[in-house]
Amino acid sequence: MRVTHQVLISLAANCDHEKNLAEARQRLGQVLSSVQFTPAIWTAPIGRSKASLYLNQLATGYTALTADELNSRLKQMERDMHRSEADRRDGIVRIDLDLMLYDSERHHLADWGRSYIQQLLPLLPEDVVAVADNDND
Numbered sequence: 001m002r003v004t005h006q007v008l009i010s011l012a013a014n015c016d017h018e019k020n021l022a023e024a025r026q027r028l029g030q031v032l033s034s035v036q037f038t039p040a041i042w043t044a045p046i047g048r049s050k051a052s053l054y055l056n057q058l059a060t061g062y063t064a065l066t067a068d069e070l071n072s073r074l075k076q077m078e079r080d081m082h083r084s085e086a087d088r089r090d091g092i093v094r095i096d097l098d099l100m101l102y103d104s105e106r107h108h109l110a111d112w113g114r115s116y117i118q119q120l121l122p123l124l125p126e127d128v129v130a131v132a133d134n135d136n137d
Contacts, residue, residue, distance in 0.1 A: 002064045003064065004033070004062040004063060004064055005062065005063055005064070005065075005067075005102055005103050006060065006061075006062055006101075006102075006103055006127075006128065006131065007032065007060065007061060007062070007063055007070065007099060007101060007102050007103075008058060008059070008060050008099075008100040008101035008124070008128060008132060009028065009032075009058070009059045009060075009061075009074065009097055009098065009099055009100060010056065010057075010058055010059075010096070010097070010098045010100050010108075010111065010116075010117065011024050011025070011028075011040075011056065011057040011058070011059060011095070011096070011097055012054050012055065012056045012057075012093060012095070012096040013054065013055055013093060013094060013095050013096070014045065014052040014053065014054045014055075014091070014092065014093045015052060015092050015093070015094055016094065017040075017053075017054075017055035018040075018055070020081060020094055020095045021040055021055055021057055021095075023081060023095075024077065024081065024095050024097060025037055025057075025059070027077045027080075027081075028059050028061070028077075028097075031063060031065070031070070031073055032059070032061030032062060032063050033061055033062045033063070034061050034062050035059055035060070035061035036059070036060050036061065036124070036125065037057055037058070037059050038057055038058045038059075038120040038123040038124060039057070039120075039123065040055050040056065040057040041055070041056055041057075041116055041119060041120065042054070042055055042056075043055075043056050043115065043116045045091070046114070052091075054093070054116075056116040056120070057120070058100075058117070058120045058121065058123075058124060060124055060125065060128045067099065067102040067105070067107070070099055070102070071099050074097040074098070074099060075097075077095070077097055078094075078095055078096065078097055081094055081095045082094055083095055083096075098111065100112070100117070100132075101128075101131065101132055103131070104131050104134060106132075121133075
């Protein structure tokens with residue numbers, strides 16, 4: 001029997017917003033089962049006055065991968081979508097995919113208080129919200 005793990009992933013882009021989020025959703029659908037997405041919302045950049053607005057979204061689903069394996073896949077997706085260090089220095093984020101929750105284990109702890117996370121979290125299925133609301137950090 002395969003063990004599956006419930007995950008929560010944040011998606012963000014500040015250029016070619018809709019195109020990049022659509023491609024990321026398609027790619028996540030190949031890695032996660034029963035994947036669901038929140039609506040996307042626009043947010044101001046944090047700490048970068050010259051950066052473009054971001055389009056943010058959350059995804060939840062299930063995987064048999066370990067957290068490390070999933071993180072590796074997410075970073076490979078970013079590279080495949082042409083995310084680069086040079087773009088990052090210039091404030092360009094083609095796509096950012098962050099594992100936020102793996103079963104009940106929170107990741108990217110500093111991001112949990114961000115307004116887009118707080119706005120989008122209640123739009124997810126109740127079982128995900130219950131696990132995410134369990135303050136275990």
